[in-house]
Amino acid sequence: MTFPKIKQVRAYVIKGGEGGGGADYHDQGEGHWIDNHIATSMGRYPEYRQSRKSFGINVLGTLVVEIEADDGTIGFAVTTGGEPACYMVEKHFARFLEGRNPFEYERIWDQMYFGSQYYGRKGIVVNAISGVDLALWDLMGKLRGEPVYHMLGGAVRDELQFYATGARPDLAKEMGFIGGKMPLYHGPIEGDEGLKKNVELVADMRSKVGEDFWLMYDCWMALDVNYATRLAHKCHEYGLKWIEEAINPDDYWGYAQLKKNVPQGMLVTTGEHESTRWGFKMLMDMGCCDIIQPDVGWCGGVTELLKISALADANGTLVVPHGSSVYSYHFVITRHNSPFAEFLMMAPKADHVAPMFHPQLLGEPVPENGRLKVTALDKPGFGVELNPEVKLYRPYEH
Ligand SMILES: C[C@H](O)[C@H](O)[C@@H](O)[C@@H](O)C(=O)O
Numbered sequence: 589m590t591f592p593k594i595k596q597v598r599a600y601v602i603k604g605g606e607g608g609g610g611a612d613y614h615d616q617g618e619g620h621w622i623d624n625h626i627a628t629s630m631g632r633y634p635e636y637r638q639s640r641k642s643f644g645i646n647v648l649g650t651l652v653v654e655i656e657a658d659d660g661t662i663g664f665a666v667t668t669g670g671e672p673a674c675y676m677v678e679k680h681f682a683r684f685l686e687g688r689n690p691f692e693y694e695r696i697w698d699q700m701y702f703g704s705q706y707y708g709r710k711g712i713v714v715n716a717i718s719g720v721d722l723a724l725w726d727l728m729g730k731l732r733g734e735p736v737y738h739m740l741g742g743a744v745r746d747e748l749q750f751y752a753t754g755a756r757p758d759l760a761k762e763m764g765f766i767g768g769k770m771p772l773y774h775g776p777i778e779g780d781e782g783l784k785k786n787v788e789l790v791a792d793m794r795s796k797v798g799e800d801f802w803l804m805y806d807c808w809m810a811l812d813v814n815y816a817t818r819l820a821h822k823c824h825e826y827g828l829k830w831i832e833e834a835i836n837p838d839d840y841w842g843y844a845q846l847k848k849n850v851p852q853g854m855l856v857t858t859g860e861h862e863s864t865r866w867g868f869k870m871l872m873d874m875g876c877c878d879i880i881q882p883d884v885g886w887c888g889g890v891t892e893l894l895k896i897s898a899l900a901d902a903n904g905t906l907v908v909p910h911g912s913s914v915y916s917y918h919f920v921i922t923r924h925n926s927p928f929a930e931f932l933m934m935a936p937k938a939d940h941v942a943p944m945f946h947p948q949l950l951g952e953p954v955p956e957n958g959r960l961k962v963t964a965l966d967k968p969g970f971g972v973e974l975n976p977e978v979k980l981y982r983p984y985e986h
């Protein structure tokens with residue numbers, strides 16, 4: 589059986605802005621919950637404490653990768669990466685794909701990673717590799733007429749269940765989600781007063797959602813081990829289920845200590861800013877966390893997430909990918925050690941369900957009553973198309 593070869597790889601940026609950051613989902617308009625005084629390491633600078641956009645969380649913009657086969661079939665994917673990622677895709681990675689069989693995804697991934705090993709390994713380089721890999725899986729699905737999850741071994745359950753990330757866990761419960769993860773609003777720079785407000789918020793939310801609904805805190809790398817330990821212990825009485833990405837992702841030693849410090853029964857989670865099987869092996873070998881949360885658009889793509897997930901399975905660690913829309917749904921539905929998924933509430937007040945990568949993806953499925961039936965994924969590739977209304981800009985060619 590012969591398949592068409594890869595004819596051309598193209599990389600574009602899409603700028604987000606008012607009300608539609610797309611894959612660069614932090615790039616939202618004013619007043620959005622996702623940019624309202626959320627604690628970060630930059631919070632030690634007063635001028636950067638109110639808004640993450642003020643220090644540049646949205647500088648990159650969306651990367652769109654298109655891979656066209658010589659029969660005209662096009663696979664695509666979106667992730668975070670902007671112009672720098674476009675440069676790498678066009679000027680470096682395209683050479684490993686053009687003229688090749690699209691199903692040689694292992695060879696292509698290996699050459700992209702080791703061909704950029706001298707300057708990459710983590711961060712935006714792996715975002716770019718992830719974007720190419722996701723577009724390749726989309727192309728493979730379109731060429732075979734199969735959804736990606738079929739090619740990953742098929743569904744192990746009939747539906748996905750989601751927890752919601754956003755400012756309103758109380759509303760998330762009413763919408764049928766299994767839990768609510770809140771951003772942390774006050775970091776160590778705001779002292780005991782800030783810590784008290786963080787705890788009061790969990791107490792208030794617990795009073796609103798009742799005893800059984802999951803409540804979690806997402807600390808977005810803002811804390812130190814001591815502060816995270818104190819926060820965990822003070823929130824324990826309100827049933828905080830997990831404390832997420834509390835400290836600097838490179839401080840594996842700190843995570844190992846935090847995991848020992850937190851109250852028994854509270855989970856430590858992290859990984860959305862970690863890359864590749866080697867980074868996640870480090871997290872697991874050093875006993876850093878109970879759940880790893882790779883973003884499939886940032887950790888190396890599906891090809892790498894398969895390896896990360898197998899490592900985690902052998903290690904008894906759950907894999908709950910960081911919210912990345914259809915790109916994680918097609919994976920989570922195929923793995924027993926991924927029992928639920930994240931849904932990021934992109935509505936500015938977190939008061940209704942909106943497609944995560946709006947307005948970029950046509951046909952982007954969203955949970956209903958906190959769930960998504962596997963049949964919603966039954967379209968070739970990742971089952972979405974690029975919105976033709978969205979303006980693409982190709983900064984480099986090769
Ligand atoms: C809510 C958090 O601050 C981030 O904005 C969020 O994108 C990420 O950490 C998550 O886990 O969803």
Ligand SMILES: [Mg+2]
Nearest residue numbers: 806832833860
């Ligand atoms: Mg997070």
